[in-house]
Amino acid sequence: MSDKLRKKLFYVTVIINFILVTIYEFLTPNMSDDIIYSDRVAEASGFLDLFAQEYEHYINHIGRSIAHIILRFFLYTGNKAVFNIAAGLAFTLLTLLVYLNVSARKEYDLRVYLGIMMLFWLFEPTISNSVLWETGACNYLFTAVIMFGYITLFRKKFRENSASGIGLCIGMFFFGLLAGWCNENSSGGVILMVVVLMLAAWLSDRSLSGIRAWMVAGLVGNITGFLIMILSPGNTSRAEAAEEAHTGMVALAARFLKITLNIKENYLLLVLVFMVMVIAICYRTGSAGKFWETAKVMLLFGFLFLATCYALIAVPDSQLRTYYGASLFLMTGIMEGFAYICNKGFDEELVQIGATSLVAVLSVVFILTYIQEGANLARIKREFDERDAYLTEAAKGEDMVVEAPMLRPQWQTRYSMAYESDFTEDKFNWLNLSYSEHYGLWYIIGVDRETWTAY
Numbered sequence: 001m002s003d004k005l006r007k008k009l010f011y012v013t014v015i016i017n018f019i020l021v022t023i024y025e026f027l028t029p030n031m032s033d034d035i036i037y038s039d040r041v042a043e044a045s046g047f048l049d050l051f052a053q054e055y056e057h058y059i060n061h062i063g064r065s066i067a068h069i070i071l072r073f074f075l076y077t078g079n080k081a082v083f084n085i086a087a088g089l090a091f092t093l094l095t096l097l098v099y100l101n102v103s104a105r106k107e108y109d110l111r112v113y114l115g116i117m118m119l120f121w122l123f124e125p126t127i128s129n130s131v132l133w134e135t136g137a138c139n140y141l142f143t144a145v146i147m148f149g150y151i152t153l154f155r156k157k158f159r160e161n162s163a164s165g166i167g168l169c170i171g172m173f174f175f176g177l178l179a180g181w182c183n184e185n186s187s188g189g190v191i192l193m194v195v196v197l198m199l200a201a202w203l204s205d206r207s208l209s210g211i212r213a214w215m216v217a218g219l220v221g222n223i224t225g226f227l228i229m230i231l232s233p234g235n236t237s238r239a240e241a242a243e244e245a246h247t248g249m250v251a252l253a254a255r256f257l258k259i260t261l262n263i264k265e266n267y268l269l270l271v272l273v274f275m276v277m278v279i280a281i282c283y284r285t286g287s288a289g290k291f292w293e294t295a296k297v298m299l300l301f302g303f304l305f306l307a308t309c310y311a312l313i314a315v316p317d318s319q320l321r322t323y324y325g326a327s328l329f330l331m332t333g334i335m336e337g338f339a340y341i342c343n344k345g346f347d348e349e350l351v352q353i354g355a356t357s358l359v360a361v362l363s364v365v366f367i368l369t370y371i372q373e374g375a376n377l378a379r380i381k382r383e384f385d386e387r388d389a390y391l392t393e394a395a396k397g398e399d400m401v402v403e404a405p406m407l408r409p410q411w412q413t414r415y416s417m418a419y420e421s422d423f424t425e426d427k428f429n430w431l432n433l434s435y436s437e438h439y440g441l442w443y444i445i446g447v448d449r450e451t452w453t454a455y
Contacts, residue, residue, distance in 0.1 A: 003108070010108040014092060017117055020370060022088030024132055024415060027377035029384040030080060032421035032431065033135040035438045037068075041075040050076060063232025064139060066146070066181045066225075071138035080134070087137050090145050095120060097148040098332050101155065103297055104339035111359050112339050118362040119331045122369070125266040128417040129321040136417070140324040143182035147190050147325065150179035154218055158197050164213035172214045176221025181229045184315075186325025189308035191222045196300060255313045262320060263309060270330050274302055277337030284345045294340060301333030376413040383407055383449075384418070390455060391439045400442035401427070405452035422446065 001009075030038065044050055050072045058065050074083040095116050099105065105112045121127070130140035153175065162168065176194075180187045198219065201210035229235075263271065278295060285291040308326035312318045342355045387404055394402045407422050423432055423446030436444045 006110055007108045010110050010113060013110065013113060013117070014096065017095060018088050018092040021091045021131070022084055024374065024377060025084035025087050026081070027374065027381050028132045028134075028416060029381055029388075029418070030134060031384070031418060032133075032434075034075075034133070036434050037071060037135060038075045039438055041072050044072075044076065047076065057234070058232050059234060061234040063229040063235050064143075064181075064183055065229070066178055067139040067143050067183065070142050071135055074134065074138065083134055083137075087131070087134075087141060090137070090141050091120075091131055094141065094145050094148060094328075097145065097152050098328065098335065100152050101148070101301075101332050102335045102339045104336060104343055106339075106343050109339065109343070111342060111356060112335060114359045114363060115338055116331070116335055118359065118366055119270075119334065121366050122362065123270060123331075124324075124327055125414070126321040126324050126327070128413075128415050129319070130324040132415060133417050136321055139183060140321055144186070144325060144328055147179045147182055147186060148328065150175050150218070151190060151193060154194060154197070154215075157212075157214065158201070161210075162212065162214065168214045169217040172218035173221040176218040177225040178221075180222035180225030180227075182225075183322070183325065184230060185308050185311040185322060187222070187226050187229065188311050189304045189325055189329060191219070191226060192307055193300070193304055194219050194222060196303075251316075252313060255316070256310070259309055259312055262323065266320065266323070267327065267330065270327075270334060274298075274330060274334050274337065277334065277341065278302075280341060281337060281345060294345070295337070298333045298336040298340075301329045301336065305330035305333065373413045373415045376411045377416055379411045380407060380413075380416055380418045383411075386455060391435075391441070391444070395439045395441055401445070402441055402443070403445045403447045405449040405454075406446040408449045 040053060041050065044053060050069065054065055054069050054072060057068055062068075074080075074086070077083075095113070098116050099109075099113050102109075102112055102116075124130070126136075126140075129136040131137055154172070157168070157172075179190050182190075194215070198211050198215050201212075201215070202208060204210050278298065281295050281298075282291050285294050305326045308329060309323060312322060338355070341351065346352075383405075391402065391404055404423055406424075407419060409419075412419050421431060423429075423435065423444055425446050426432065427436075427443040427445045432444050432446065436442060
């Protein structure tokens with residue numbers, strides 16, 4: 001393939017990726033926390049009042065202010081299309097940032113970029129929560145762009161051994177501040193990477209001369225943002241309210257077990273692929289020194305995956321979506337190994353055929369999956385729109401206790417968290433109460449869609 005054709009195909013693939021994810025964003029309705037936060041944002045007296053609301057949220061709820069101010073901005077526009085396009089751009093940019101962190105790639109490496117796309121689309125278990133759900137995307141997708149943007153710049157300057165100018169130091173401090181203030185365990189992973197790189201700079205000649213002022217500025221920014229986030233009074237309140245069956249060391253052991261089981265149930269295949277690639281590189285390089293020089297970037301991202309996962313032992317409970325940053329670290333490590341095997345370590349024709357075929361086969365699987373699950377998303381969106389219109393009209397009547405249909409179970413898809421956010425038959429369920437408040441009703445009672453006859 002000529003360089004010119006490869007470049008064109010690369011850009012076409014990036015654009016297609018943007019279009020595909022944006023379509024899914026448009027097929028995903030607002031739900032759950034989106035509704036709750038939108039009602040709160042609607043009370044803002046003006047744009048600046050959003051910051052006052054976020055300060056109150058910081059004091060009473062959680063310290064993830066960067067994520068939530070982004071969410072408030074989107075909700076304040078009153079037009080979800082703005083978010084949908086922005087989220088499509090963010091998702092596409094994140095794939096490119098992961099691509100830029102793969103040091104063994106070729107120029108316009110289509111196989112590597114397609115590999116990243118397939119990992120993001122087919123093997124990320126939290127995509128419905130972390131990418132396609134508006135509140136989740138602001139908490140995880142958009143913050144991941146900030147963190148990986150910072151990592152990409154830091155590693156680039158590190159490789160170039162850039163000299164410290166005042167502009168670079170200031171820029172790295174504020175960029176680091178944002179990256180440290182994103183979400184707890186993933187921002188901690190970013191700090192760990194910076195510390196490891198600075199330690200490597202010191203070990204290179206056992207001198208502080210290798211540690212540049214811009215590195216220190218970035219690290220100080222990271223730690224500052226991280227401390228602002230975790231010292232939120234709201235975090236303390238949430239931790240005190242959490243209930244656990246055990247205390248002390250037994251509680252820590254129970255958390256460790258839960259994290260390990262989450263990795264086994266959701267990331268085992270990726271972990272095994274990572275291990276196979278490490279073993280292949282070990283055999284190919286033949287010596288400890290060559291292996292370390294070849295695989296150190298891959299091993300660093302694998303280490304960050306484990307550290308970011310097990311950092312969750314610090315909290316009593318966590319949702320699967322909190323593993324999103326860790327997952328990105330693991331995927332980056334896998335693609336680093338894949339790029340080395342394809343481009344540098346294994347010239348054998350059979351390996352090249354296998355690598356290209358793997359990407360091609362996964363692409364076909366993805367296309368078929370995308371069409372099938374897109375149809376399910378469209379059906380779910382139709383149900384949400386019909387139900388919204390019905391409840392809006394019902395709220396104009398005198399009956400303040402209203403029945404509404406739950407989603408049909410046969411349309412459930414891993415690309416939507418609609419079923420996690422659906423009504424239940426219990427009118428006192430917190431989601432039912434939240435939706436009731438949104439529509440101005442007393443109670444909403446979920447009923448089986450198959451027995452529903454009102455529309």
